[in-house]
Amino acid sequence: MNVVDKIVSFFSPDAGRKRMASRMALSAMNNSLRKFEAAAGGRRTEGWTSVNTSTNLDLIASLPRLRARSKDLVRNNGYARNGIGRIANNTVGTGIIPTPKNVSDSVYKKIMQAWEIWGEKLDCDFDGKLNFYGLQKMVMRTVAKSGECIIRRVRTKFKNGAIPLQLQVLEPDFIDSSRNTPQITGKGSYSVNGVEYDTDGKVKGYWLFSRHPLEWVTESKLVPAEDVIHVYDLEDPGQNRGIPFLTSSMLRIRDFDEYEDAQLLRQKIAACFSVFITENAALSPLNIEKQAESLERVEPGIIEHLPPGKSVQFASPPAAEGYDKYSQQVLRAISAGIGVSYEALTNDLSNVNFSSGRMGWIEFQRNIEHWQWLMLIPVFCDKAWDWFVEAATLAGFAKPGEIIPVNWTAPRREMIDPVKETQALSDQVRNGFVSWWDAVKSLGENPSEILAQLVKDAKAFDDAGLKPVCDPRFDTNRGNDLKWASKQGNQSDDNKED
Numbered sequence: 001m002n003v004v005d006k007i008v009s010f011f012s013p014d015a016g017r018k019r020m021a022s023r024m025a026l027s028a029m030n031n032s033l034r035k036f037e038a039a040a041g042g043r044r045t046e047g048w049t050s051v052n053t054s055t056n057l058d059l060i061a062s063l064p065r066l067r068a069r070s071k072d073l074v075r076n077n078g079y080a081r082n083g084i085g086r087i088a089n090n091t092v093g094t095g096i097i098p099t100p101k102n103v104s105d106s107v108y109k110k111i112m113q114a115w116e117i118w119g120e121k122l123d124c125d126f127d128g129k130l131n132f133y134g135l136q137k138m139v140m141r142t143v144a145k146s147g148e149c150i151i152r153r154v155r156t157k158f159k160n161g162a163i164p165l166q167l168q169v170l171e172p173d174f175i176d177s178s179r180n181t182p183q184i185t186g187k188g189s190y191s192v193n194g195v196e197y198d199t200d201g202k203v204k205g206y207w208l209f210s211r212h213p214l215e216w217v218t219e220s221k222l223v224p225a226e227d228v229i230h231v232y233d234l235e236d237p238g239q240n241r242g243i244p245f246l247t248s249s250m251l252r253i254r255d256f257d258e259y260e261d262a263q264l265l266r267q268k269i270a271a272c273f274s275v276f277i278t279e280n281a282a283l284s285p286l287n288i289e290k291q292a293e294s295l296e297r298v299e300p301g302i303i304e305h306l307p308p309g310k311s312v313q314f315a316s317p318p319a320a321e322g323y324d325k326y327s328q329q330v331l332r333a334i335s336a337g338i339g340v341s342y343e344a345l346t347n348d349l350s351n352v353n354f355s356s357g358r359m360g361w362i363e364f365q366r367n368i369e370h371w372q373w374l375m376l377i378p379v380f381c382d383k384a385w386d387w388f389v390e391a392a393t394l395a396g397f398a399k400p401g402e403i404i405p406v407n408w409t410a411p412r413r414e415m416i417d418p419v420k421e422t423q424a425l426s427d428q429v430r431n432g433f434v435s436w437w438d439a440v441k442s443l444g445e446n447p448s449e450i451l452a453q454l455v456k457d458a459k460a461f462d463d464a465g466l467k468p469v470c471d472p473r474f475d476t477n478r479g480n481d482l483k484w485a486s487k488q489g490n491q492s493d494d495n496k497e498d
Contacts, residue, residue, distance in 0.1 A: 054238070056192055056238065056241070059193060059241045060180065063241055067244060070145055070245075071145060076257075077257055079256075079345060082346075083345050084145050084338075085141070087339070088137050088141040091371045091372055091376065092133070092136045092140050092376070095134075095137075096411070097133075097409040098381070098385060098407070098408055098409075099406065099409060099446055099448055100405070103404055107404065110398065111392060111398055114163060114392040115388070117163060118132075118165070118388060118391075119132035119133075123163065124163075125169075126168035132384070135167055136376065136380070139169060140376055144244075145244060145245070146171060146172050147172065147232060147233075147243045147245070148230065148231060149230075150170040150171070150174055150206070150208070150228060150231075151167050151380065152208070153168075155391075161395075164391050164394055165387055165388060165390075167384060171212070174208050174209050175193075175195075175207065175208060175241075176194045177241075179191040179196075180193065193240055193241050195230075204224075205225050207222055208221065229380055231375065231376065231380050232375075234375075246338060249333070249338055252333055256327075256330045263323065328342075340364055354417070358416050377408050382406070409445065409446060410444065412442065413444075425439055457471070458471065
């Protein structure tokens with residue numbers, strides 16, 4: 001109890017009691033707040049400005065600048081460019097391959113014939129430069145670099161044997177982000193960040209420019225959602241635009257880039273070993289023109305005569321101790337922010353052994369699978385396949401109303417130890433832990449095509465009278481295993497009879 005409390009309690013005990021009760025309640029409240037140290041005020045959190053706002057509201061103000069800075073880093077910084085390239089290369093590789101499932105052989109052959117005409121060729125691309133697998137890689141690279149990518153469906157005219165469909169891949173700049181009408185309009189819709197919603201909050205369409213807004217002055221038009229694929233990595237509920245993958249590492253990349261430039265300049269100065277000769281005016285006077293010259297630039301190996309009375313002094317730059325260790329620490333933080341491993345970002349394998357390399361690759365592989373199976377395949381590949389089947393039906397490759405589901409085969413993961421990993425995969429199949437079909441898919445191959453080829457190979461071997469070990473029917477070790485399994489089965493039957 002302080003002096004004021006004592007005086008108040010002396011003249012009014014009731015008022016003093018209330019003051020003490022309020023003080024105790026305030027103390028209890030402060031103690032409860034201290035349970036969340038990050039929410040408490042004080043010296044440690046002074047200057048920590050944080051505003052609780054919605055993700056979309058943050059994106060309206062920040063997304064254009066984030067996208068511009070991300071593009072700048074990818075153009076001018078080797079680590080940023082390599083990180084984005086590694087994401088696209090590992091996620092898509094040479095392509096994520098479709099395989100129709102639960103259909104008859106005739107339907108399979110016809111739809112795959114249409115796919116070879118459309119997806120394997122350049123006809124699927126609106127610009128005529130990439131096949132479908134190339135479009136996959138461009139979409140993934142754009143998502144990583146700019147945060148999102150737009151694919152617009154373009155219905156084309158019928159041609160003999162052609163699929164009347166093309167895909168136009170657009171940068172996110174094509175979305176008119178100025179379209180923001182938070183209140184429901186007379187049309188029963190509202191816009192946020194260039195995305196149009198109906199009264200139920202479902203995406204109704206996208207406000208897209210017909211040409212790049214930085215190249216041409218054009219007006220945006222509303223394109224129905226059924227004709228647009230919007231690919232981005234969804235991080236928060238309700239988020240309607242994508243964030244560049246470099247966002248959390250941008251400042252580190254830029255600071256480290258400047259740090260490297262400063263170190264390079266320091267080494268260049270140190271490499272400029274020069275000789276300076278000061279003349280004695282009494283013995284060898286310099287002419288007036290020579291005295292008028294001034295030394296403004298130092299070059300490697302220069303020999304400069306200085307006039308009497310002049311000398312040169314150099315500032316000794318501080319030694320950059322721990323440069324390698326500091327660089328590794330910063331690059332590890334950058335790689336963590338981007339979502340790739342340190343070795344993939346820097347190509348530095350000097351400190352990697354088999355175990356550490358495998359662990360790093362496994363963690364990177366989890367990110368790759370996330371981008372494949374939770375973003376690129378369900379959002380882009382599946383919807384593009386539906387568009388393709390619809391167009392193939394119009395071209396006569398499928399029956400109207402026929403549903404053709406699809407499986408996607410991601411590119412194979414390169415094995416760190418092929419001998420051990422191949423044997424382990426074979427054991428998993430033989431023990432029934434995984435199917436042969438899934439094992440082939442994990443190698444990035446189409447199981448239907450592999451099976452058809454195995455049948456052709458077996459017939460070719462029989463016709464030629466060959467019994468190669470690669471054929472399981474003639475593998476000696478495999479034969480012994482089958483004999484052992486047969487013997488075990490016979491013993492089991494005998495035990496049952498007994």
